[in-house]
Amino acid sequence: MKVITLGTSGAVPTLKRSLPAAALQREGEIFLFDCGEGTQMQLMKAKLSIYKVEKIFISHLHGDHVVGLPGLLMSLGQTPREKPLFIYGPRGIKDYVLANKKHLNFHCEYELLLREVKEGIISEEDKYRFEAVALDHNHLSLGYALIEKERPGKFSVEKAKSLGLEEGPLFGKLQRGEDIKLENGKVIHPRDVLGKPRRGRKVIYATDTRPCPGVAKLSQGADVLIHDGMFSQQEEKEARERGHSTVTQVARMAKDAGVNRLILTHISSRYPDDNLLLKEARTIFPSAIIGRDLMEIEVPLP
Amino acid sequence: MKVITLGTSGAVPTLKRSLPAAALQREGEIFLFDCGEGTQMQLMKAKLSIYKVEKIFISHLHGDHVVGLPGLLMSLGQTPREKPLFIYGPRGIKDYVLANKKHLNFHCEYELLLREVKEGIISEEDKYRFEAVALDHNHLSLGYALIEKERPGKFSVEKAKSLGLEEGPLFGKLQRGEDIKLENGKVIHPRDVLGKPRRGRKVIYATDTRPCPGVAKLSQGADVLIHDGMFSQQEEKEARERGHSTVTQVARMAKDAGVNRLILTHISSRYPDDNLLLKEARTIFPSAIIGRDLMEIEVPLP
Numbered sequence: 131m132k133v134i135t136l137g138t139s140g141a142v143p144t145l146k147r148s149l150p151a152a153a154l155q156r157e158g159e160i161f162l163f164d165c166g167e168g169t170q171m172q173l174m175k176a177k178l179s180i181y182k183v184e185k186i187f188i189s190h191l192h193g194d195h196v197v198g199l200p201g202l203l204m205s206l207g208q209t210p211r212e213k214p215l216f217i218y219g220p221r222g223i224k225d226y227v228l229a230n231k232k233h234l235n236f237h238c239e240y241e242l243l244l245r246e247v248k249e250g251i252i253s254e255e256d257k258y259r260f261e262a263v264a265l266d267h268n269h270l271s272l273g274y275a276l277i278e279k280e281r282p283g284k285f286s287v288e289k290a291k292s293l294g295l296e297e298g299p300l301f302g303k304l305q306r307g308e309d310i311k312l313e314n315g316k317v318i319h320p321r322d323v324l325g326k327p328r329r330g331r332k333v334i335y336a337t338d339t340r341p342c343p344g345v346a347k348l349s350q351g352a353d354v355l356i357h358d359g360m361f362s363q364q365e366e367k368e369a370r371e372r373g374h375s376t377v378t379q380v381a382r383m384a385k386d387a388g389v390n391r392l393i394l395t396h397i398s399s400r401y402p403d404d405n406l407l408l409k410e411a412r413t414i415f416p417s418a419i420i421g422r423d424l425m426e427i428e429v430p431l432p
Numbered sequence: 433m434k435v436i437t438l439g440t441s442g443a444v445p446t447l448k449r450s451l452p453a454a455a456l457q458r459e460g461e462i463f464l465f466d467c468g469e470g471t472q473m474q475l476m477k478a479k480l481s482i483y484k485v486e487k488i489f490i491s492h493l494h495g496d497h498v499v500g501l502p503g504l505l506m507s508l509g510q511t512p513r514e515k516p517l518f519i520y521g522p523r524g525i526k527d528y529v530l531a532n533k534k535h536l537n538f539h540c541e542y543e544l545l546l547r548e549v550k551e552g553i554i555s556e557e558d559k560y561r562f563e564a565v566a567l568d569h570n571h572l573s574l575g576y577a578l579i580e581k582e583r584p585g586k587f588s589v590e591k592a593k594s595l596g597l598e599e600g601p602l603f604g605k606l607q608r609g610e611d612i613k614l615e616n617g618k619v620i621h622p623r624d625v626l627g628k629p630r631r632g633r634k635v636i637y638a639t640d641t642r643p644c645p646g647v648a649k650l651s652q653g654a655d656v657l658i659h660d661g662m663f664s665q666q667e668e669k670e671a672r673e674r675g676h677s678t679v680t681q682v683a684r685m686a687k688d689a690g691v692n693r694l695i696l697t698h699i700s701s702r703y704p705d706d707n708l709l710l711k712e713a714r715t716i717f718p719s720a721i722i723g724r725d726l727m728e729i730e731v732p733l734p
Binding site: 208234 | 444445446447450469472473476477493495496498499500502503507510528531532535536537538571
């Protein structure tokens with residue numbers, strides 16, 4: 131699994147930073163967080179096929195986070211697509227997409243599923259789920275988390291053999307969680323040969339927002355936290371007024387929550403040199419990253 | 433005056449070509465033809481200030497030509513602007529812009545003047561006017577022309593002196609078209625010292641369209657024609673069906689109309705190498721250009 135920061139600016143684009151969007155690539159699927167203007171071009175530059183985008187999560191209805199949607203939906207319509215496309219967002223996302231579909235008179239031959247959501251679990255799949263969390267911005271905003279389910283523990287070949295099993299298809303059955311009955315009538319359960327279940331990964335996307343308890347709680351032990359880091363601590367007042375965070379505030383929160391990787395994004399155009407922000411964040415969270423367009427961050431299995 | 437081809441793709445962007453837009457820079461003013469997704473970033477790359485954009489002309493309400501408008505309008509709102517911004521387009525442009533303003537809840541502190549127009553003169557200024565021309569596409573579409581007014585003829589210092597005038601402020605008056613009365617009662621008219629009026633320049637933007645008589649007529653003697661050249665002549669049938677032109681058709685039309693510079697644009701993504709199109713066009717119109725993003729084409733005074 132990897133995170134690709136497609137657009138890392140805030141409010142307005144710069145020559146170096148495109149408008150907000152981040153991709154999460156997991157086993158052939160792509161999930162998109164926000165879709166600022168130019169996201170379809172950034173996907174292309176990142177060599178990520180738009181046709182592999184399965185779900186799009188929009189944080190809020192400010193233009194810098196959503197103007198790239200109509201163009202992406204139109205481009206998706208150029209090639210047949212069998213799978214539906216899900217778009218999740220707060221109240222208003224449906225009207226925005228439908229109004230643009232109407233005025234631009236474009237058709238989605240694929241199934242377009244628009245989901246206006248609130249806090250909580252918003253999508254449940256076999257191996258993972260997505261949760262939404264309320265943010266603290268000047269406009270109704272949501273953060274999102276991909277949370278993988280536990281994977282079975284490590285298979286102990288040694289234990290299996292000591293129980294009389296030989297390497298073969300029965301190993302696979304146990305690994306998949308099925309009980310095995312031997313010829314002598316003895317039953318072997320997966321728990322007899324598997325170690326403790328291994329935790330899944332957790333990736334969180336939270337912008338635009340002030341630091342807020344919901345994100346802090348959700349971030350406990352997160353593998354990756356991508357968070358609003360629009361300002362330096364020197365602009366704390368402005369950050370608060372405009373509904374954003376300083377990198378210092380976020381570094382502290384991430385440290386307290388035991389986050390593994392912190393990626394700060396939605397960087398204000400007033401910092402053409404982001405080293406000031408980097409130093410500030412790293413004073414508190416030594417491995418913090420100031421997101422730059424088209425960075426790829428691996429999220430290894432625990 | 434110069435033309436800057438900001439986005440030269442058709443329908444979908446490619447790694448090399450952004451979505452349709454062209455800028456015309458004239459004496460500190462910028463005019464924009466179409467505003468595909470990413471136009472505000474392309475303006476930045478071309479070192480053209482968005483704050484100098486005076487008028488935007490939208491050809492039609494297909495998304496690839498217009499999705500960049502909301503982002504540009506929002507970015508313009510970040511800095512105070514005293515001048516109004518004019519947007520011209522066919523029926524529907526007003527609803528499109530207003531719907532996006534509503535759903536994205538953004539404000540234009542500047543005066544935003546939305547003008548739904550038809551064929552004919554749509555804007556008259558001191559030194560130039562803009563005309564709209566009906567195109568032949570599968571959707572209501574307009575082409576646009578900037579037409580400069582005649583400039584006064586060349587001032588003949590020799591003639592002025594022979595009429596008894598001395599170099600000084602009276603020269604300026606005559607140049608500005610005012611009559612002069614000498615002390616001896618003799619009147620000198622501008623026509624006595626000025627050569628024949630000099631023609632202004634004409635720049636035309638016409639895409640998406642099949643070749644059509646309106647554009648052919650308007651193109652008579654044009655300095656620059658920027659025209660739909662989406663396909664090779666081999667795809668003539670497809671071009672016709674989809675409401676576009678082949679480069680051969682346009683090269684012929686431009687040659688017949690005595691156009692000076694021909695720029696073909698809205699290039700289909702099926703031609704990653706545009707040399708085929710270039711050769712095809714140059715067989716007929718030897719100086720034809722296949723537009724590429726961020727080309728600058730000077731339009732010298734005649």
